[in-house]
Amino acid sequence: MSETPDQPELLSLIIQPGHQCGLDEVGRGALAGPLVAAAIITPEDIVERLGPLARFLRDSKTVPAARRREIARALRRCAITYEIVTIPTAQINEHGIGWANREAFRQLIILISADEYVLDGKVRPPRPDGCAGVIRCLPKADALVPAVSAASLIAKVYRDRLMRKLAAQYPHYGWDRNAGYGVPTHLAALQEHGPSPEHRTLFVATALSGGQKAKRAARRAMTPELLS
Numbered sequence: 001m002s003e004t005p006d007q008p009e010l011l012s013l014i015i016q017p018g019h020q021c022g023l024d025e026v027g028r029g030a031l032a033g034p035l036v037a038a039a040i041i042t043p044e045d046i047v048e049r050l051g052p053l054a055r056f057l058r059d060s061k062t063v064p065a066a067r068r069r070e071i072a073r074a075l076r077r078c079a080i081t082y083e084i085v086t087i088p089t090a091q092i093n094e095h096g097i098g099w100a101n102r103e104a105f106r107q108l109i110i111l112i113s114a115d116e117y118v119l120d121g122k123v124r125p126p127r128p129d130g131c132a133g134v135i136r137c138l139p140k141a142d143a144l145v146p147a148v149s150a151a152s153l154i155a156k157v158y159r160d161r162l163m164r165k166l167a168a169q170y171p172h173y174g175w176d177r178n179a180g181y182g183v184p185t186h187l188a189a190l191q192e193h194g195p196s197p198e199h200r201t202l203f204v205a206t207a208l209s210g211g212q213k214a215k216r217a218a219r220r221a222m223t224p225e226l227l228s
Helices: 006-015 046-056 065-078 089-095 097-111 146-169 184-193 201-208 212-227
Strands: 020-026 035-041 081-087 116-120 134-138
Touching: 020 097, 020 146, 035 097, 035 146, 046 065, 046 146, 065 146, 081 097, 081 146, 089 097, 116 146, 184 201
Parallel strands: 020 116, 116 134
Antiparallel strands: 020 035, 035 081
16 A cells, blocks of 8 residues: 555544634625625635735725735635625525624524634624534734635625626626725616616615715715726
């Protein structure tokens, strides 16, 4: 029998205790499109593995689009494991964005076994049956915890790709540029053409009525266009 000296190291990497899983969502404040969430366990030497790209391991909204795609590819290659969950627009319209956020995180916790789950923000999902890991909510975790930053980047790149595909079906709204957020050009298109099946009905109604939530969402949404 030939020796396989690398196999014990690989097995120890997979089963070693103390794994921290970072989770983050993208698209919570958008007027259209799905909510996307990702979870990832990164190796302890992720910074060294990323090399010069490590300086972009932060909140995905602060990273230029080309760099996001580059570091997301590197993170997928380096990850011990990662998963992506998509909550469709129809389910958001039926159950609400809070439910969608909790459900996405709940599904990810089921898919990945870890000792600790660090979630960006304050949304705590119900604990799935059989989950023994600690679930910790941490505001601004996407800027503080490397694994959460990694989840943010992977989710953002994945959702942007989905929105570019949807933009081909619904070209009026500029989703390839604004990712479904309520920027002025998107709001103007809604006024002219009305909503599509991929729009979130409550969000659109609030935006078109000029509510404060819509104004805040529009300010936050300027970032995707500027960084694209």
